[in-house]
Amino acid sequence: MVTDALLAADAKLYPQERHHRILELVATRGRVEVTTLAEELDVTTETIRRDLTKLVRQGLVRRVHGGAIHVERLGYEPTLMVRGERFSAEKERIGRAATALLPDGGSVLIDSGTTAMALARLLPQDRALTVVTNSLPAAGLLSALPKVDFYLLGGRVRARTAAAVGGWASAALRDLVIDVAFIGTNGLTVEHGLTTPNPDESKTKEAMIAASRRVVLLTDHSKVGAVQFCKFGDVAQLDTIVTDTGLDEETAEKLSAQGPDVVRV
Numbered sequence: 001m002v003t004d005a006l007l008a009a010d011a012k013l014y015p016q017e018r019h020h021r022i023l024e025l026v027a028t029r030g031r032v033e034v035t036t037l038a039e040e041l042d043v044t045t046e047t048i049r050r051d052l053t054k055l056v057r058q059g060l061v062r063r064v065h066g067g068a069i070h071v072e073r074l075g076y077e078p079t080l081m082v083r084g085e086r087f088s089a090e091k092e093r094i095g096r097a098a099t100a101l102l103p104d105g106g107s108v109l110i111d112s113g114t115t116a117m118a119l120a121r122l123l124p125q126d127r128a129l130t131v132v133t134n135s136l137p138a139a140g141l142l143s144a145l146p147k148v149d150f151y152l153l154g155g156r157v158r159a160r161t162a163a164a165v166g167g168w169a170s171a172a173l174r175d176l177v178i179d180v181a182f183i184g185t186n187g188l189t190v191e192h193g194l195t196t197p198n199p200d201e202s203k204t205k206e207a208m209i210a211a212s213r214r215v216v217l218l219t220d221h222s223k224v225g226a227v228q229f230c231k232f233g234d235v236a237q238l239d240t241i242v243t244d245t246g247l248d249e250e251t252a253e254k255l256s257a258q259g260p261d262v263v264r265v
Helices: 004-011 017-030 034-041 043-057 080-085 090-102 114-124 136-142 166-174 199-210 249-256
Strands: 030-032 059-065 067-070 107-110 127-131 148-152 156-158 163-165 178-183 187-189 193-196 210-216 230-235 240-243 259-264
Touching: 004 059, 017 030, 017 043, 017 067, 030 034, 030 114, 034 043, 034 067, 043 059, 043 067, 067 136, 067 249, 080 199, 090 178, 090 210, 090 240, 107 114, 107 148, 107 259, 114 136, 114 210, 127 136, 156 193, 156 199, 163 166, 163 199, 166 199, 199 230, 249 259
Parallel strands: 107 127, 107 178, 127 148, 178 210, 210 240, 240 259
Antiparallel strands: 030 067, 059 067, 156 163, 187 193, 193 230
């Protein structure tokens, strides 16, 4: 239930803040209605329709009759640029928390994706590590770190994710033993595990998990509850999930019951 105090606070939101709030609601609920949003945010339905039009143009939601739906509920895969703009503060907190899980020396795998990129940006300059990635954007950062022994996986590069995927990447991973893998996902549920829209991405992520002694999932809360086309792992295969405080305690406990530690930052 929306309280009078919450309505009063929402009435003072700037458009960008209101857009962020709408994205949080659509990520949590999967679908939002124009009339409901107008009531909860204490603005007119015309204002909400303009807000949704802007979010549609950014590829963040899809319009349906009477409202909007989370793009990932439709199996739609946003571009890397669009995903980079979503929950950026949360992703930075997740990346910072993930640095505490880096091994003292040894080998690390950093998956593609904007949340994993947050970790790549925050890798310590003075830490000696062997780092493997399939992410072209991460490669640019890692190659500049003087104490990192850096390896880039090969394969077909997907334009949408700037990630090397497919048979070449999976074959290389079969010959590796990684101390800690930091993995991303497009969907996470107890019932369906970890999922992603693309079969080649799925096979590569599956190979990453198989090659690693410890697996850490880095994901913002909007991916929890989403289910995509291709499954690449179970929750029980994870050692740790690092997410943000947008994930409610009840869902965090359900995930934790499957085995991994759930860290909310």
